[in-house]
Amino acid sequence: MTSKTDFHSLRVADIRRETADAVSIRLDVPESLRERFRFEPGQYLTLRAELDGEDVRRNYSVCSAPLDDELRIAVKLLPGGRFSSFANDRLQVGDQLDVLPAAGHFTAIFSPGQERRYAAFVAGSGITPVLSLIKTALSVEPGSSFTLFYGNRMSSQVLFLEELAALKNRFMGRLAIFHFLTMEEEEVALFNGRLDREKCDEILTTLIDPCATDLFFACGPEGMMTAAEQALLARGVPEDRILLERFTSAGSSPVLDEAAQARALAAAGRRMGVILDGRKLTVTFDADRGNILDSVRATGAAAPFACKGGICATCRAKVVSGAVEMRLNYGLTREEVAAGYILTCQSMPISDDVVVSYDS
Numbered sequence: 001m002t003s004k005t006d007f008h009s010l011r012v013a014d015i016r017r018e019t020a021d022a023v024s025i026r027l028d029v030p031e032s033l034r035e036r037f038r039f040e041p042g043q044y045l046t047l048r049a050e051l052d053g054e055d056v057r058r059n060y061s062v063c064s065a066p067l068d069d070e071l072r073i074a075v076k077l078l079p080g081g082r083f084s085s086f087a088n089d090r091l092q093v094g095d096q097l098d099v100l101p102a103a104g105h106f107t108a109i110f111s112p113g114q115e116r117r118y119a120a121f122v123a124g125s126g127i128t129p130v131l132s133l134i135k136t137a138l139s140v141e142p143g144s145s146f147t148l149f150y151g152n153r154m155s156s157q158v159l160f161l162e163e164l165a166a167l168k169n170r171f172m173g174r175l176a177i178f179h180f181l182t183m184e185e186e187e188v189a190l191f192n193g194r195l196d197r198e199k200c201d202e203i204l205t206t207l208i209d210p211c212a213t214d215l216f217f218a219c220g221p222e223g224m225m226t227a228a229e230q231a232l233l234a235r236g237v238p239e240d241r242i243l244l245e246r247f248t249s250a251g252s253s254p255v256l257d258e259a260a261q262a263r264a265l266a267a268a269g270r271r272m273g274v275i276l277d278g279r280k281l282t283v284t285f286d287a288d289r290g291n292i293l294d295s296v297r298a299t300g301a302a303a304p305f306a307c308k309g310g311i312c313a314t315c316r317a318k319v320v321s322g323a324v325e326m327r328l329n330y331g332l333t334r335e336e337v338a339a340g341y342i343l344t345c346q347s348m349p350i351s352d353d354v355v356v357s358y359d360s
Ligand code: FES
Pocket: 304, 305, 306, 307, 308, 309, 310, 311, 312, 313, 314, 315, 316, 331, 343, 344, 345, 346
């Protein structure tokens, strides 16, 4: 039986330097795992490595499209980033990486009969999942178009610059790309500076008609995403036409504020039932750890996680009984929350009869 805690060891088939501080990595998927590693455009993989004796996990978006018939992710070097510096500096072709199959909701259904207008606000490595979405949308839907607003510091740091230019030629007239640079001056003032709220407002006034756009994507740093989202909502774009993908750099347990600490203390010692990989465990909530996920892992059980920041949803479980409080949620859809799903890295039990299932 396979479970969502199962990492698979995949061989690094190719490493391509995309910019001075980013590589893309192609992973070999053996025939026996093809089905498990099928992905939708916009999804990410969770990677795991043992670095200096520590189990380090990170999520990286897939930059290839399902039609490309390859599984490729991009990893940008972050200051102090343990996994990203390992991937940029030490990883070699032929190495094995532990990988979980694709996950994430930052995707849409594309079909040949559809004629839609898509647009994306992106900054830095936020282009990674959007590249996959662009390729898929324009390949699958011959009548659709895509407009990309792409922010970076300088042109030498623009990830996938050449690939995007090639896509523009390939899908002549259907892909529009606008670059915004913060550290280089362009002649047109609109293209200078970051994608903040003012800039997003200007874009929605001068470059695109938000009401004539069917679906917006936004991926990048929190500030840019909020600016894009707020600008779109202010123009009357309904929430369900805006898809956001938050990037995580965390990987460590969240720090609780005072009120949350008090609630965690109140929950200390509560016993919970935890269903994982077909087994039912009894776990005591540990106030010092502050969340269900870390309490489960403290018993030695391999409950799944990646970001520990409420974003990736790798730690998702379903509340089978009892009451649970979830502090933060960027990773679950409204439907999932309504169906009883929680992010265990953000949750604590608030009744005595809690049972959660990682298997549901
Ligand atoms: S581990 Fe990412 S949301 Fe919990």
